[in-house]
Each structure stands twice: as C-alpha cells, then as structure tokens.
Amino acid sequence: MMFRAIERSCCFASVLLAFLVALALLRPVSAAGPEQAAKRGDDSVGQPTNLVVQPEALTLIGPRARQQILVTGTYADSSQRDLTAIADVAVENSDIAQCAADGYLIPKANGTTNLIVHAGGITVKAPLEVKDFEKPQPVSFRRDVIAAMNVGGCNAGACHGTPSGKNGFKLSLRGFDPAADYTQLTRDVLGRRADRIEPETSLLLQKALGKVPHEGGTRYPATSLPAQLMRDWLTEGLHDDLANLPDLNKITVLPGSRVLTQPAQVQQLAVLAQFADGTVRDVTRLTVFSSSDPAVAEVSSTGQVEFRQAGEVAILCRYLQQLQAVRLTYLQPRPGFTWPNPPEANYIDRHVFAKLKMLSIAPSELCNDADFLRRAYLDVAGILPTAEEITKFLANPASDKRARLVDELLERPEYADFWTLKWSDVFRSNRKTIQAKGVHVFQHWLRGHVADNAGFDVVCRDLLTASGSTFTNPPANYFRIAKDPQNLAETTAQLFFGIRMQCAKCHNHPFERWTQDDYYSTAAFFARVRAKPDGMQPATTNGPGAELIYLDRAGEVQQLRTKKEMPPKFLGGAVAVVPPGGDRRQALADWVTAPDNPFFARATVNRIWYHLNGKGIVDPVDDFRDSNPSANDDLLDALAKDFVAHNFDVKYLIKTIMTSRTYQLSAQTNEFNKDDNKYFSHAMTKLLTAEQLLDAICTVTEVPEKFPGMPAGTRAVQLPDGAPDHPFLKTFGQPARELACECERESDSNLGQALQLINGATVNEKMRSGSNRISRLLAAKKTDDEMLLELTLATVSRPPTEKESQLFHSHLAKASDKRKAWEDVQWTLINLKEFLFRH
Numbered sequence: 001m002m003f004r005a006i007e008r009s010c011c012f013a014s015v016l017l018a019f020l021v022a023l024a025l026l027r028p029v030s031a032a033g034p035e036q037a038a039k040r041g042d043d044s045v046g047q048p049t050n051l052v053v054q055p056e057a058l059t060l061i062g063p064r065a066r067q068q069i070l071v072t073g074t075y076a077d078s079s080q081r082d083l084t085a086i087a088d089v090a091v092e093n094s095d096i097a098q099c100a101a102d103g104y105l106i107p108k109a110n111g112t113t114n115l116i117v118h119a120g121g122i123t124v125k126a127p128l129e130v131k132d133f134e135k136p137q138p139v140s141f142r143r144d145v146i147a148a149m150n151v152g153g154c155n156a157g158a159c160h161g162t163p164s165g166k167n168g169f170k171l172s173l174r175g176f177d178p179a180a181d182y183t184q185l186t187r188d189v190l191g192r193r194a195d196r197i198e199p200e201t202s203l204l205l206q207k208a209l210g211k212v213p214h215e216g217g218t219r220y221p222a223t224s225l226p227a228q229l230m231r232d233w234l235t236e237g238l239h240d241d242l243a244n245l246p247d248l249n250k251i252t253v254l255p256g257s258r259v260l261t262q263p264a265q266v267q268q269l270a271v272l273a274q275f276a277d278g279t280v281r282d283v284t285r286l287t288v289f290s291s292s293d294p295a296v297a298e299v300s301s302t303g304q305v306e307f308r309q310a311g312e313v314a315i316l317c318r319y320l321q322q323l324q325a326v327r328l329t330y331l332q333p334r335p336g337f338t339w340p341n342p343p344e345a346n347y348i349d350r351h352v353f354a355k356l357k358m359l360s361i362a363p364s365e366l367c368n369d370a371d372f373l374r375r376a377y378l379d380v381a382g383i384l385p386t387a388e389e390i391t392k393f394l395a396n397p398a399s400d401k402r403a404r405l406v407d408e409l410l411e412r413p414e415y416a417d418f419w420t421l422k423w424s425d426v427f428r429s430n431r432k433t434i435q436a437k438g439v440h441v442f443q444h445w446l447r448g449h450v451a452d453n454a455g456f457d458v459v460c461r462d463l464l465t466a467s468g469s470t471f472t473n474p475p476a477n478y479f480r481i482a483k484d485p486q487n488l489a490e491t492t493a494q495l496f497f498g499i500r501m502q503c504a505k506c507h508n509h510p511f512e513r514w515t516q517d518d519y520y521s522t523a524a525f526f527a528r529v530r531a532k533p534d535g536m537q538p539a540t541t542n543g544p545g546a547e548l549i550y551l552d553r554a555g556e557v558q559q560l561r562t563k564k565e566m567p568p569k570f571l572g573g574a575v576a577v578v579p580p581g582g583d584r585r586q587a588l589a590d591w592v593t594a595p596d597n598p599f600f601a602r603a604t605v606n607r608i609w610y611h612l613n614g615k616g617i618v619d620p621v622d623d624f625r626d627s628n629p630s631a632n633d634d635l636l637d638a639l640a641k642d643f644v645a646h647n648f649d650v651k652y653l654i655k656t657i658m659t660s661r662t663y664q665l666s667a668q669t670n671e672f673n674k675d676d677n678k679y680f681s682h683a684m685t686k687l688l689t690a691e692q693l694l695d696a697i698c699t700v701t702e703v704p705e706k707f708p709g710m711p712a713g714t715r716a717v718q719l720p721d722g723a724p725d726h727p728f729l730k731t732f733g734q735p736a737r738e739l740a741c742e743c744e745r746e747s748d749s750n751l752g753q754a755l756q757l758i759n760g761a762t763v764n765e766k767m768r769s770g771s772n773r774i775s776r777l778l779a780a781k782k783t784d785d786e787m788l789l790e791l792t793l794a795t796v797s798r799p800p801t802e803k804e805s806q807l808f809h810s811h812l813a814k815a816s817d818k819r820k821a822w823e824d825v826q827w828t829l830i831n832l833k834e835f836l837f838r839h
Contacts, residue, residue, distance in 0.1 A: 044081065044083070044086055044263050044264065044265075044266075045073070045081075045083060045086055045087075045119050045120045046073070046075065046081070046120060046263075047075070047076075047120055047121070048073030048074060048075055048081070048083070048119065048120045048122060049074055049075060049076055050073070050074040050122070051071060051072070051073055051074075051083070051087075051117055051119060051120075051122050051124045052071075052072045052074065052124075053069055053070070053071055053115065053117055053124065053126040054069065054070040054072070054254050054255060054270065055067070055069075055070075055254060055270065055272065056126075058105070058115060058126055058127065058128040058129070059128075059129045059130075059131065060097065060105065060107040060128075060129070060130045060131070061130075061131050061132050061279075062107075062131075062132050062133065062135060062137040063107065063133050063134075063135075063137050064137045064139070065107055065130075065281070065282070066104065066105065066106060066225065066282050066284075066285065067104070067105040067270075067282045068103060068104055068105075068268070068269075068270040068271075068282055068284040068285075068302075068303065069084065069089070069099070069103040069104075069105060069115070069126075069270070070082065070084050070103065070254055070255055070268055070269075070270055071083045071084045071087045071089065071103065071117055071119065072255060073119060073120060073122075079259075079261050079264070080258060080259075080260070080264070081260065081263075081264035082255075082260070082264060082266055082267045082268055083119045083120075084102065084103040084268040085101070085102055085103070085266065085268065085304070086119065087103075087117050087118065087119035088117070088118040088119065089101075089103055089115065089116070089117050089118075090115075090116050091105075091113060091114075091115060091116075091128065092113045092114040092115070092116055092125075093111065093113035094108075095108060095109055095111070096108055096109050096110075096111040096112070096113045096128070096130050097113070097128060097130055099115065102268070102302065102304070103268065104285075104302075105128070107130040107133055108130070108133075109130060109133055110130050110131060110132070110133045110134065111129075111130055112127065112128065112129045112130075113128050113129075114126065114127060114128060115127075115128045138236055138239060139229050139232045139233040139236060139239075140241050140245070141178065141182060141233065141238075141239065141240050141241055142178045142240075142241045142245060142320075143241075143245075143248075143320070144229045144233065144286065145229065145230060145233050146175035146178050146181065146320060147175070147226075147283065147286035147287075147319060147320055148220075148225075148226035148227075148229050148230050148286065149171065149175060149181075149226075150174055150175055150286075150288050150318070150319075150320070151219075151220060151226045151285075151286060151287070151288055151301060152208055152219030152220050152226060153216070153219060154171065154208065154216070154219060156173075156174065159216055169184070169193070170184060171184060172507075173506075173507045174318075174321075174507070174508075175320060175321075176321070176507045176508060177561075182240050185204060185238075186238050194234055194238050195234065196234070196237055196238055199231060199234035199235045200231070200234075202234050204230065204234070205227070205230055205231060205234060207219075208220060208226075208227065208230065209221075209222050209227060220301070224285070224301075225285040225286065226285070226286065229286075246275040246276040246277040246279070247275065247276040248273055248274075248275055248276075248319075248320055248321070248322055249274050249275060249276055250273075250274050250322060250324075251271055251272065251273050251274070251283070251287075251317065251319050251322045251323075251324050252271070252272045252274065252324070253269055253270070253271050253272075253315075253317050253324045253326045254269065254270040254271075254272070255267075255269075255270075256326055257326055257327040257328065258326075258328055258329070259328075259329045259330075259331065260307070260328065260329065260330045260331065261330075261331045261332075261333070262330075262331065262332045262333060264330075265306060265307045265330065266304060266305065266306050266307075267304070267305045267328055268303060268304050268305075269284065269289070269299075269303035269304070269305065269315065269317065269326065270282065270284050270303065271283050271284045271287045271303065271317050271319060271324075273319055273322070283319045284302065284303050285301075285302060285303075286319060287303065287317050287318065287319045288317075288318045288319075289301065289303055289315060289316070289317055289318075290315070290316045290318075290627070291305070291313050291314075291315055291316075292313050292314040292315075292316070292627055292628060292629060293311065293312075293313050295308065295309070296308060296309055296310075296311040296312070296313050296330075297311070297313045297315075297328065297330065299315050303317075305328060307328075307330035309330075309332070310330050310331060310332035310359060310360070311329070311330060311359070311678075312327065312328070312329045312330075312629065312631075313327075313328055313629075314326070314327050314328075314626060314627050314628070314629040315328060316626065316627035321508055321515075323512070323513055323626070323627075324626075325626035325627050325629075327629055329358075331358065331359065331360070332360065333360055334360045334672060337360045337362065337672055339357050339362070340362055340363070342363055342661060343661065344661065345659060345660050345661045346656060346659065346660050347638050347642070348635065348638075348639070348656065348657065348660035348662050348663075349660050349661045349662050351632055351634045351635035351638055352632065352635060352660075352662045352679070352680050353662075354634070355631075355632050355634075355635070355679055356673075356679055356681050359679065360672065361672055361673050361676050361679060361681045362670055362671075362672040362673055362681070363661075363662075363665055363673065363681045363682065364665045364666040364667070364668055364669060364670060364673060364681060364682035364683070365665070365666050365668070366661065366664050366665065366666060367664055367665065367666040367667070367683060368666075369393060369394055369401075369402075370390065370394060370797055370798040371666065371667070371797075371839065372402055372664055373385055373389075373390060373393050373394075373405065373797060374796075374797035374798075374838075374839075375683070375838060375839070376402075376405055376406060376409060376658065377409065377797075378688070378692060378838045379611070379612050379658070379838070380406065380409040380410060380412075380415055380418070380654065380658070381409050381412055381414035381415050381417075381418050382414060382417070382418035382421070382689075382691065382692050382695065382717050383414050383418075383692075383695060383696075383699065384696050384699055384700070384794070384795075384797060385797055386794065387789075387790050387793035387794050390793050390797055390798070391793070393405065402659065402664065403655075403659050406654070406655050406658045406659060407655065410651045410654065410655065413451070414717075415450075415451075416447050416450045416451035417447070417715070417717050417718050418717050419450050419650075420443060420446050420447040420450050421691060421717045421718075421719075422611060423446060423450070423459075424442070424443060424446060424720075424721070424737070425735055425737055425742075425744070425745060426495060426740055426741065426742060427442075427446070427463075427478070427481070427495070427740075428481045428482075428491075428737045428738065428739070428740055429442045429443065429446075429477070429481070429720070429721055429737060430721045430722065430736065430737040430738070431721055433480060433481050434470060434477045434480050434481060435543050435544055435545075435546075436542070436543065436720075437471055437546075438470050438471060438474075438477050438480065438546070439720040439721045440720050441471055441472075441474040441477075442474045442475075442477050442720075443720040443721075444474070445474035445475060446459075446474075449462075450650075453649065453650065453651045455647050455648035455649060455650075456604055456648040456650055457592075457593035457600075457647075457648040458648075460496055460589065460592060460593055460600070461589045461592075461593055462475045463475045463478040464478070464492065464585050464588055464589040464592065465583065465585050465586055465589050466478060466479065466549060467549050467550055467551065468548065468549060468550075469534045469536065469537060469546045469547070469548055469549075470534070470546045470547050470548075470549065471534070471537050471545075471546035472537075472546070473549075476547075476549040479526075479529055479531060479549045480531065480547050480549070483531065484526075485523035485524070485525075485526040485527050485529070485557050486505060486519075486520075486523050486557075488523065488525075488526040488529070489501065489519060489520075489522040489523035489525070489526065490502050490505075490740075491740045492522070492588075493522060493571065494622045494740045494741065495603075495622070495740055496592055496599070496600050496603060496604075497571065497592075497599035497600065497603055497624070498599060498602065498603030498606060498607075498618065498621065498622050498623070498624040499512075499514070499571070499599065499603075499622075499623075499624055499625070500622060500623055500625075501514055501518075501519050501522070504516055504518060504519035505519055505560065506560065512625040512626065512627070513572075513626070514571070516559055516560065516561060517559060517566065517569075518569075518571055518572070520557050520558070520559045520560070520566040521566045521567060521568060521569035521571075521575075522568075522569070522571055523557045523566070524556065524557045524566045524567060524568040524569070524584070525568045525576070525584045525585055525587070525588040526584075526585065527555040527556050527557045527568075527584070528551050528552045528553070528554065528555040528584065529549065529550075529551060529552075529585070530549070530550055530551070530552045530555075531547045531548065531549055531550075532547065532548050532550070533545060533546075533547060533548070534546035534547055534548045551583060553581070568584045568587070568588070570588075570591050571599070572598065573591070576588070576591070593648075595644045599624070601640040601641075601643050601644050601648070602624070602636055602637075602640040603621075603622070603624065604643065604648070605636070605639040605640050605643050605653060606618050606621050606624075606630075606636060606639075607621050607622075607742070608650065608653055608654065608657070609639065609657060610742070612654065612657050612658065612663065613657070613662075613663065613680060613683075613684060614683075614684035614685075614686045614838070615677070615678075615680075615684055617630045617631050617632055617635060617636045617639075618630045618631075618636070619631070619678075620741075620742065620743060621742055622740075622741060622742065631678050631679055631680070632679065632680075639653070639656075639657075642656065662680055663683075665680075665681070665682050665683050666682060666683060667682055667683040667684070667685050667839040668682070669681075669682050670682075683839065685833075685837045685838065685839045686747060686837060686838050687732075687747055687748075687749055687836060687837055687838075688836060688837065688838060689732070689733070689734075689745065689747075690716070690728070690729045690730075690731075690732035690733050690734040690745075691715075691716035691717040691719070691729065691734065692716075692717070693732055693836070694716045694726075694728055694729060694732075694762070695715045695716050695717060696835070697762070697763060697766060697830060698715070698766070699794070700773065700791075700794045700795045700826070700829075700830065700835075701766040701767060701769070701772045701773055701774075701826070702771075702772050702773040702776065703765075703766040703769045703771065703772045705762075707719060707726070716729060721737060722734045722735060722736055722737055727756075727760075727761075727762075728756055728760065728762040731752045731753055731756050732746075732753055732756070733745055733746030733747060757830065757831055757836075758831070763827070763830065767823045767826060767827060768823065773790075773791070773794070773826075774787075774791075774819070774822045774823060774826060777790065777791075777822075778818075778819065778822070784809060784812055785805075787822065788800055788805065788808055788809075788825070791822075791825060791826055791829060792804070792829065795826070795829040795830060795832075795835050796829060796832060796834040796835050808825050808828075811824060811825070812825070
C-alpha cells in the first residue's frame with residue numbers, strides 16, 4: 001500500500017508540474033524592458049562598468065541582410081560577460097529594422113537610426129544603417145542554398161554526402177562540388193526534388209521540414225533562415241549563380257577567444273564572411289557549429305555556446321569551405337579552494353600549475369619513492385626494478401636520487417630496446433611489408449640511433465631521404481612500407497606533423513584548414529620515388545628479396561578532382577625550390593627539420609609526453625587541428641622550443657619531463673582534481689603494454705618466455721615485429737603495425753585479458769615451473785618473511801603492508817601443500833592492479 005501511495009503522489013506531482021509549465025508557456029510575452037532584463041538574468045548581468053556592441057559597424061545592405069550582434073559587459077575586475085541574451089536591445093526607429101531577443105537584426109527599410117542597448121544600469125547607443133533595401137537580392141545557390149544544406153546536415157557524410165548517396169539522392173560532401181549539386185537538385189528524377197511551379201511541394205523543402213516521411217527527420221524549423229532561403233530559392237526559379245560570383249576569402253568569428261568566469265556561462269558567437277570583392281556579410285545562421293568537447297560546452301545551431309562545467313573547448317565554425325575555430329574557457333571558482341602553491345622544479349611545472357591554478361584544480365602530492373622508482377623503470381626502460389634495486393633506492397637519503405635514477409636508466413640497454421619498440425610500432429615495421437630480414441635490419445638501425453641518442457631530426461631526415469637496397473640501407477624500408485605518393489604523404493604528415501590528412505584525399509578536410517591541393521602538393525614530394533627488385537639480394541625459398549629505392553627523372557602527382565599537376569609545396573607554406581635533377585625529398589627533409597618548422601618539434605614532444613604521462617597535451621597525439629585544442633598551449637610551445645634549442649635531443653627531453661614535479665605527482669587524487677583527466681594534475685594509471693606485462697611476468701617468476709626463431713633470453717620488447725602469433729601478446733593489444741597511429745595499440749582491458757591472467761597457459765606454466773623464483777627460494781630454505789618480502793618487492797615494487805603480511809601468513813599456515821600456497825601468493829600479487837597498471 002505504501003508503494004502505491006508513493007506512486008499516486010508522484011503521478012499527481014508530475015501532472016501538477018506539467019500544468020504549471022503549460023501555464024507558463026501560455027502566458028503572453030511582451031517586449032522586454034530594463035526591468036525584465038534584470039529579472040531574466042540579474043545574477044549574470046551584475047554591475048558592468050562598460051558595455052560594448054559588436055560588430056562595430058552595423059550596416060545592413062539589401063533586404064536579405066542579417067546581423068547577429070554581441071553585447072559584452074566589462075567589469076571592475078577586467079572580466080567580461082556575454083550579455084546578448086539578457087540585455088534589453090531595441091531599435092530606436094523600429095520602421096528601419098527590428099531586433100529579436102537573441103540580438104538578431106533584420107532590416108525593414110532604408111535609413112539610419114541607433115541600436116539602444118541597456119544592461120546593468122548602463123545604456124549605450126550604436127549607429128545602425130540600412131541600405132539598398134529596395135534592390136532585389138536573389139538567393140545565391142552557392143552561398144545560401146549550399147550553406148543551408150550544410151546547416152541541415154543534408155550533405156554530411158552520414159547522409160546524402162556519402163559517395164553512394166542515400167536512397168538514390170547524392171550530394172557532394174559538405175557542398176564541395178556545387179555544380180554537381182545544382183544538377184542533382186534541378187535535373188535528377190525529372191526535377192521532383194525542386195519544383196519551380198509549386199515550390200512548397202518540393203521534396204527538398206518538404207523533407208527538410210519533416211512534412212513528408214524522411215529517414216533523416218526534420219532538419220530545421222520552418223521559420224529558420226535556412227528554411228526561408230530554401231523556400232525563396234525555389235520560388236525565384238532555381239537560379240544558379242553567375243560565373244563571376246566573388247570567391248569567399250575568409251570568415252571571422254566574434255568575439256574571438258575569450259575567458260568566462262562564473263556566472264558568465266553563455267557566449268554568443270557571430271560569424272562574418274569576407275568575399276573577394278570586399279563585401280562583408282553576417283552568416284551566423286548559415287554556419288555549422290561544433291564543440292570539441294560537448295561534455296564541457298554545447299553550441300546551438302544559432303551559435304550560442306553554453307558551458308556545462310568548467311574547462312576549455314574549441315568551437316569549430318564552418319561556413320561553406322572556410323573554417324575557423326575559437327577557444328573559449330569557462331572558470332568556475334570552487335568553494336573552499338585555495339592554491340597550495342607547490343614548488344616548481346622546472347618550466348614544465350610553471351606552465352602546468354598556471355593552468356591548474358586558473359581552473360581551480362589542485363595538483364596531487366608527490367608520489368612516494370617506491371611509486372616513482374617503479375614508474376620510472378617502466379616508462380624509460382619498460383622493465384620492473386629488482387628487489388635489490390628497490391631496497392637500495394628506498395634507503396638512499398640523497399635529495400637528487402630521482403634525477404640520478406633517470407640518468408642511469410637512460411644509459412641502460414633496456415632504454416634503447418623499449419623506445420625502439422615504440423618507434424617501430426608507428427613506423428609500421430612488420431615482415432608482411434618489408435620481410436623478416438627487412439624487419440631485423442630496420443630494428444638494428446633504429447636501435448642504434450636510439451642508443452646513440454641521435455637527434456630525432458637525424459632519424460627523420462634519414463627516413464625521408466633514403467635510397468638504395470632495403471636490406472643494406474634499412475631506412476629505405478620507409479618507402480617499401482608506404483609505396484605510393486599519397487600513402488607517403490599521409491604517413492609523413494601523421495608521423496612528423498601530427499596531422500591526419502587522409503580526409504583531404506577526396507575532399508577538403510571537414511575539420512581542418514587542409515585542402516585537396518595541400519594533400520596532393522605534399523604527395524608531390526614523393527612523385528618520383530620508385531622501387532624495383534634488388535638483383536643483388538633476390539627472392540629465396542624463405543621469401544621475397546630486397547627492393548631498390550631510387551629516384552626517377554620524371555613523375556608528377558595530379559589533383560584528384562581538377563586533374564591539375566601539383567607542385568611540391570610545404571604544408572601551409574611555399575612551393576619548394578628544387579634544382580633540376582634534385583631530390584624533392586631533400587627539400588622536404590630540410591623544411592621538416594628546420595628550427596622554425598611549425599609542426600615537427602611540437603608533434604614529437606607531444607608524442608614523447610604521451611608515452612611518459614599516458615596522455616598527450618594534444619590527444620590523440622597525431623591529431624593536431626584547431627578543432628582539437630591542446631590542453632596547455634604554453635606548455636606545448638615551451639617543450640617544442642626547448643627541444644629545438646637542444647638539437648632534438650630525446651634523452652634531454654625525457655629527463656626534463658621526468659624531473660618535473662608534474663611527472664612525479666601521485667596518482668592519488670584529491671577533492672579538487674578527482675574529475676580531471678586532461679590537465680595533468682595527477683599521474684595517470686594505465687595498463688602495462690602487452691610486451692611490458694609479459695616481460696614483467698617473466699621477471700617476477702624468473703621463467704623467460706621462448707619465442708620461435710629468437711635466441712634464448714629474448715624479451716618481448718626486443719622482438720623485431722609483432723608477427724609471432726603469441727596469444728598472450730595479442731590478447732593484451734600488441735599491434736599488427738599496419739597503421740601509422742598510436743591508436744593501433746589497444747590499451748583498454750577486456751574479458752580475454754582477465755581469463756589470460758586468471759587461468760591462462762602463460763601465467764600458469766610459469767607459476768608451476770620447477771625452475772622459477774618460488775622453487776629457488778624454497779630450495780634456499782628462505783623463511784616465510786624473507787620469501788614474502790622478495791615476492792612483493794619483485795612484483796609490486798614495495799614491501800608488503802602489515803595487512804597483506806597477516807593475510808598471506810594466515811593462508812600459508814593453513815595450507816597442507818606449501819608449494820601450492822606460495823603459488824597462490826604469487827598469483828594473487830600478479831593479479832593486483834598495482835602490478836598490472838603503471839601508476
């Protein structure tokens with residue numbers, strides 16, 4: 001009965017709430033005056049010291065002109081708030097123009113007047129002029145209709161913009177080919193999609209408004225600007241634009257980048273398009289907006305950004321083929337927060353802590369020595385410290401012992417093994433493409449560079465300019481792995497620029513400024529690279545032989561759409577100057593490794609930061625774009641500048657990062673950073689890589705793994721490629737090396753991994769081996785305390801806690817088979833998160 005009573009009362013409350021909402025919606029709405037503005041947003045308005053209206057020139061030219069205005073309040077503390085939606089805005093002469101509540105201006109007649117803005121007790125006037133209202137202004141197919149379809153998503157990749165279209169209707173992706181789109185809309189299926197005689201019955205309009213069944217549903221409201229323009233274009237007779245239509249040069253987004261502080265939680269954007277004839281037009285309602293992180297902030301179709309939580313986002317604004325991103329930051333002071341003022345070890349901490357302080361995020365405390373030791377061994381060398389090394393380090397009272405440890409680890413051969421593995425993954429060294437011998441010689445060459453600490457610019461230059469036999473000149477395998485100019489352009493951009501250019505192969509990049517011309521101009525650097533069988537090292541019964549990489553005297557790359565031959569051009573820069581008979585790749589390598597290159601150093605330090613901290617400053621690490629902002633611009637710039645100043649010295653960079661307080665923070669979070677997974681306020685935990693984990697299990701059990709065709713004692717990180725079909729390594733995400741992407745290495749845990757650890761052959765066989773660590777300790781007649789200490793140190797890199805000692809000793813005391821009891825203890829330690837994760 002009680003549950004039924006609760007159910008009835010909840011039902012009644014829901015009905016009452018619905019009635020009150022309906023009553024509020026039915027209440028008449030009058031023009032907002034100063035009093036209403038205060039009621040709508042008293043807290044948000046506050047007491048500004050000044051009001052600013054943007055854009056500065058409010059001139060509406062023609063009957064179709066529109067203008068999104070912005071009202072910004074400036075306050076005594078120099079902060080700014082967007083007051084567009086809560087200010088009282090009116091046109092002094094309402095016969096000339098009208099202004100909606102959201103600050104959207106619409107012309108009504110020629111003339112001059114003032115826009116009157118009132119907020120927070122301040123009133124300002126902005127001159128407003130309407131011109132050429134009486135002149136006809138036909139809807140532009142290429143500027144208006146295409147843009148309207150962009151806003152509706154009609155030509156998006158998930159809709160009619162797919163290569164095959166949807167339900168027989170195909171559009172170019174995001175309006176990339178307006179001429180083809182015009183033919184589709186006006187000629188296909190006998191013109192049923194666009195009806196000149198009865199415009200309102202056109203499928204183009206009916207489906208977009210949801211008036212007839214449409215798989216994509218309603219795309220925009222009937223009263224929206226895209227709907228109005230589509231309707232008017234149909235009514236005017238489906239005209240295409242004249243051939244001399246001025247090009248779109250650029251778009252500008254107002255107010256630009258901005259920092260908002262609570263209660264300023266909303267920001268209206270305005271988008272202005274500038275054309276080749278010098279005209280400027282507001283295109284806010286014809287712009288496609290997207291947020292880099294909707295969990296932090298969402299953006300409406302009209303350009304209003306509303307933050308859900310403190311943080312940063314990039315709002316990507318796209319009008320036709322022009323893109324512009326603006327960075328917005330929302331600060332939300334937290335009750336009880338005080339900056340702990342932690343000491344700074346170097347410039348990394350200065351930049352990280354400045355960002356954390358701004359966002360009211362307190363960093364964690366320093367990790368303890370045991371955690372740092374284990375973290376450093378895993379990150380630098382991919383191995384666990386031995387029990388003896390742990391004991392020695394923990395007992396060392398020196399204040400600089402952490403820095404000394406980093407120096408020692410960087411000189412160990414395991415460092416070269418581990419970082420060779422990392423680079424081999426993204427360089428795609430595998431026997432399917434470069435054969436078993438190619439894999440071995442490539443690994444040997446790369447490891448030599450890592451061990452000798454050759455500048456990373458040297459590694460890059462050797463790869464980009466290599467020629468000769470793939471067996472005798474290992475970096476030449478770069479051109480055996482990626483064979484054609486397009487693949488080489490994509491690989492080079494992703495590896496050394498941190499840019500994913502694949503999208504620009506078929507059309508301009510949808511989320512970045514790179515165009516098809518940029519794509520094929522980059523590919524042109526490799527247009528004359530050729531490969532042929534190496535007669536000196538031919539194929540044998542063991543497999544194909546080597547290839548000779550050489551330069552042809554001719555060869556060009558054509559742009560896919562225009563069929564134009566593209567010159568070799570630096571990405572975002574000038575056309576390369578290459579002497580007759582010269583190697584275009586040499587010019588590319590010179591540009592890439594130049595100190596002022598805008599991409600190479602930033603992409604490289606970001607990748608190394610990712611391997612040491614578990615997350616890139618730009619994440620994913622090879623996806624640099626305006627719509628994927630970095631977590632800390634100042635930090636990334638400082639690291640890149642320092643890297644260049646030290647001649648691309650990787651060891652120097654690793655030591656600089658690892659000796660920072662930021663790297664040494666604990667993984668234990670506090671009240672103010674528990675939700676942070678972006679700004680490096682605490683150490684990130686991550687599952688050990690497949691090779692790390694297998695080697696760690698071999699180390700703690702003292703039973704090495706046997707790999708077919710490899711010498712005894714070979715560790716997993718020393719394997720030249722991932723070809724051996726090893727079930728444990730594959731289950732834990734060892735990559736096939738088919739992608740030039742860190743993403744190919746899986747890091748998420750899954751059921752298969754749990755089964756491998758709980759009952760897999762790899763773990764069980766090592767636990768039961770008669771020559772493992774447990775067997776050695778039992779044969780040496782070690783005491784239970786001595787055995788438990790060594791097992792715990794070797795596995796989780798610390799002594800056992802008092803509680804652990806009690807539990808394990810209790811289990812040992814009850815066991816009839818002491819050997820099996822110790823296997824239980826070691827199995828338990830191996831399955832602890834402390835062992836499985838880097839922390």
